Amino acid sequence: MRQICTALAASLLFVSCSLSNEQEVSSEDELTLIFTGDVLLDRGVRPYAEREGVKALFAGVDSVFRKADAVVINLECPLTEVVSPVNKHFVFRGEPQWAKGLREAGITHAAMANNHTYDQGRQGLLATYNHLKAAGIEPLGFGYSKDERIQPVIIRKGAAEVALFNSVLLPLENWYDLDDRPGICQSSASTLADAIRSYHASHPSSIIIAVLHWGIEFQSVPSLQQHIDAQILLQAGADAIVGHHPHVVQTQKNVNGKPVFYSLGNFVFDQSLPVANHAIMAQITIWGDSIIAKSIPVKILQHKPKL
Numbered sequence: 001m002r003q004i005c006t007a008l009a010a011s012l013l014f015v016s017c018s019l020s021n022e023q024e025v026s027s028e029d030e031l032t033l034i035f036t037g038d039v040l041l042d043r044g045v046r047p048y049a050e051r052e053g054v055k056a057l058f059a060g061v062d063s064v065f066r067k068a069d070a071v072v073i074n075l076e077c078p079l080t081e082v083v084s085p086v087n088k089h090f091v092f093r094g095e096p097q098w099a100k101g102l103r104e105a106g107i108t109h110a111a112m113a114n115n116h117t118y119d120q121g122r123q124g125l126l127a128t129y130n131h132l133k134a135a136g137i138e139p140l141g142f143g144y145s146k147d148e149r150i151q152p153v154i155i156r157k158g159a160a161e162v163a164l165f166n167s168v169l170l171p172l173e174n175w176y177d178l179d180d181r182p183g184i185c186q187s188s189a190s191t192l193a194d195a196i197r198s199y200h201a202s203h204p205s206s207i208i209i210a211v212l213h214w215g216i217e218f219q220s221v222p223s224l225q226q227h228i229d230a231q232i233l234l235q236a237g238a239d240a241i242v243g244h245h246p247h248v249v250q251t252q253k254n255v256n257g258k259p260v261f262y263s264l265g266n267f268v269f270d271q272s273l274p275v276a277n278h279a280i281m282a283q284i285t286i287w288g289d290s291i292i293a294k295s296i297p298v299k300i301l302q303h304k305p306k307l
Helices: 043-052 055-067 098-104 121-135 189-202 224-236
Strands: 005-009 012-017 030-039 070-075 109-111 138-140 153-157 160-168 207-213 240-244 252-255 258-261 266-268 278-287 290-301 304-306
Touching: 030 055, 030 153, 030 160, 030 240, 043 055, 055 098, 055 278, 055 290, 055 304, 070 207, 098 121, 121 138, 138 153, 138 160, 160 189, 160 278, 189 207, 189 224, 224 240, 224 252, 224 258, 240 278, 258 278, 258 290, 266 278, 266 290, 266 304
Parallel strands: 030 070, 030 266, 070 109, 109 138, 160 207, 207 240, 240 258
Antiparallel strands: 005 012, 012 290, 030 278, 153 160, 252 258, 278 290, 290 304
């Protein structure tokens, strides 16, 4: 079992560590991941994507992306030619070729377990998965069965290994979680905790990060349910939690020696509310059994993130 120690630093959210004196870790084993909030490629963002290209949307954060081993966004729209809108309040669709622009910008992983990747139905969701894979981006939270959807995506570098679990903890409009059809992970915190507990038992040296779509929109303080769910997942073996959906930045906390980013806010988005245009990126660096978590402030100008 990991023993966690914490220390505060001016530029860091916190550091947690459990390196023994006998353990040798080289710089080649250092794995740095960047997590962002919602990336929307439709509505007000669409003209910019069409005129400037998707890669250009991320020019203001390129210096951070280039230094990371993996960049994980929350993809807030399907990327598909399928036009089959689900009957819901807000429905989005990006172009399939834009997946390539995301990859050219340095994005390596895309969380699909949210309340918008299914906006063009099951076929649009499947097409999105295929377009991401073809562009070299690894999707999170997608599967052809409930068992597949809850499986983590693994990232390795040297001796460092990270398992990313992705689930949407919100009720979804007009969407049915069918076990034998393409879908996204809608596992509850307790079900996700069971999967994390099982994975941790069989992979004790792997760092586990839960990527969650949860919370209440435009609320800067995490809900009681978020606090409860975070405790359930951390106790099950998660080493960090990264969240999005509220469209605003929520509290970042050290919970029992583990980093919890309740909401990163938006990232590429078209909302005019001032509080929705302040965001953060979560930088999590793995070095052996140690975790260094850092919050990087971002300002969203003309729908595009800038440091």
